Amino acid sequence: xxxxxxxxxxxxxxxxxxxxxxxxxxxxxxxxxxxxxxxxxxxxxxxxxxxxxxxxxxxxxxxxxxxxxxxxxxxxxxxxxxxxxxxxxxxxxxxxxxxxxxxxxxxxxxxxxxxxxxxxxxxxxxxxxxxxxxxxxxxxxxxxxxxxxxxxxxxxxxxxxxxxxxxxxxxxxxxxxxxxxxxxxxxxxxxxxxxxxxxxxxxxxxxxxxxxxxxxxxxxxxxxxxxxxxxxxxxxxxxxxxxxxxxxxxxxxxxxxxxxxxxxxxxxxxxxxxxxxxxxxxxxxxxxxxxxxxxxxxxxxxxxxxxxxxxxxxxxxxxxxxxxxxxxxxxxxxxxxxxxxxxxxxxxxxxxxxxxxxxxxxxxxxxxxxxx
Numbered sequence: 558x559x560x561x562x563x564x565x566x567x568x569x570x571x572x573x574x575x576x577x578x579x580x581x582x583x584x585x586x587x588x589x590x591x592x593x594x595x596x597x598x599x600x601x602x603x604x605x606x607x608x609x610x611x612x613x614x615x616x617x618x619x620x621x622x623x624x625x626x627x628x629x630x631x632x633x634x635x636x637x638x639x640x641x642x643x644x645x646x647x648x649x650x651x652x653x654x655x656x657x658x659x660x661x662x663x664x665x666x667x668x669x670x671x672x673x674x675x676x677x678x679x680x681x682x683x684x685x686x687x688x689x690x691x692x693x694x695x696x697x698x699x700x701x702x703x704x705x706x707x708x709x710x711x712x713x714x715x716x717x718x719x720x721x722x723x724x725x726x727x728x729x730x731x732x733x734x735x736x737x738x739x740x741x742x743x744x745x746x747x748x749x750x751x752x753x754x755x756x757x758x759x760x761x762x763x764x765x766x767x768x769x770x771x772x773x774x775x776x777x778x779x780x781x782x783x784x785x786x787x788x789x790x791x792x793x794x795x796x797x798x799x800x801x802x803x804x805x806x807x808x809x810x811x812x813x814x815x816x817x818x819x820x821x822x823x824x825x826x827x828x829x830x831x832x833x834x835x836x837x838x839x840x841x842x843x844x845x846x847x848x849x850x851x852x853x854x855x856x857x858x859x860x861x862x863x864x865x866x867x868x869x870x871x872x873x874x875x876x877x878x879x880x881x882x883x884x885x886x887x888x889x890x891x892x893x894x895x896x897x898x899x900x901x902x903x904x905x906x907x908x909x910x911x912x913x914x915x916x917x918x919x920x921x922x923x924x925x926x927x928x929x
Contacts, residue, residue: 558866558868559580559869559896560578560600560631560668562629563576563599563603563629563630564626564629565596565625566624566626566627567623568618568625568626569592569595569598569617569923570922571596572619574925576596576925578898581915581916582897582898582899582911582912582915582916583898585900586903586904587900587902587919587920589902591920592922593920594873596925597871598610600871600898602627603627603642603668604668604670605665605694605698606664614644614649623645624646625643625644626642626644627641628640638668639653639655640668649661662701662705666697666699666704668869669698669864669866671868671869671870671871672871673871674871674872675873675878677849678845678875680848681829681848682845685826688826688827689823689825692753692827695860700752706752710742713738713745714742714821717738717742717818718816718818720734721816724813725814726816735809739805742821744798747794747798751794753822753825754790759863760856761779763856763859764851765777767854767890770886771847771886772847776831776832777833778829778848778851779830779831779833780852783826784822785822785826786800805820808820831844836848843880846878854887856868857890867896869897870895870898872898874900874902876899876907884907888912892911899912917929
């Protein structure tokens with residue numbers, strides 16, 4: 558799949574923008590704070606209905622405007638697809654092929670993307686929250702059911718935390734309601750955990766040979782899921798539910814005392830082992846970067862294997878963060894098969910045929926011009 562055209566209205570520092578792109582590498586050049594990353598972000602938001610840079614949708618609306626609008630025209634397996642997202646202070650409205658989508662979980666997944674930005678290098682050494690977001694975003698693109706389950710889980714979790722807080726401060730005393738919320742939470746949590754295991758098993762299949770290739774056969778990568786409740790990959794849904802029941806029964810008093818849910822998918826994590834050692838703790842910066850790069854390249858192949866076409870790749874100011882060898886490996890991998898967007902202040906020092914043949918644009922103060 559590839560995006561042929563994007564239109565922006567009142568988005569960040571763009572009053573309006575209409576741009577066409579080519580089905581190859583598109584390089585967007587510009588100094589900092591001119592708006593090049595805003596273009597990249599708008600493609601991400603069009604696909605995912607949320608930003609990778611802010612959790613506040615209002616940040617996406619141009620100053621003093623009522624709404625922001627992103628429109629995209631895509632080509633998928635030779636069939637066209639139009640997508641539209643309007644963000645206002647009241648919320649979001651999404652359309653696919655001019656039809657309004659009642660649920661965002663039905664909208665997300667129409668356009669598949671893989672984003673690689675400097676913060677993704679923190680995938681390995683950053684907080685568990687970063688790794689959970691990574692899993693959730695990627696599964697959500699290929700499984701609308703997972704997105705729906707995740708949304709349900711967040712709602713029940715919020716209600717349960719609120720009720721636990723009420724019990725903690727003695728504004729509520731009825732523990733039967735807590736049991737109802739716990740039952741609801743467990744049903745959805747079990748489905749999320751089972752799907753995460755399934756996804757990570759697929760990711761391992763793709764990431765292991767990619768990592769071996771980048772490390773010239775010297776390293777073996779192993780991805781391990783670290784659930785907050787002691788379930789294993791072999792557990793079926795019934796078994797996961799039983800283990801969760803047991804866990805919540807044990808920690809019930811402690812949760813009331815603390816006023817918060819202490820277990821569940823929102824507290825799970827991932828571990829990456831290189832040659833048997835935890836790369837977060839014992840890996841060099843080079844090993845951590847190779848692991849992050851392997852995961853991103855594996856995502857591309859995983860999505861291709863699941864939906865039958867390659868996603869769009871967004872490289873936001875990340876090439877300058879990689880050394881020549883990793884840069885070359887990345888560009889060689891995508892050459893000729895993945896529509897790619899690259900933002901950078903300069904292509905000086907990046908000597909690769911892929912960039913020499915790229916379509917190039919320059920952004921200055923919210924205006925984008927095609928150079929070649």
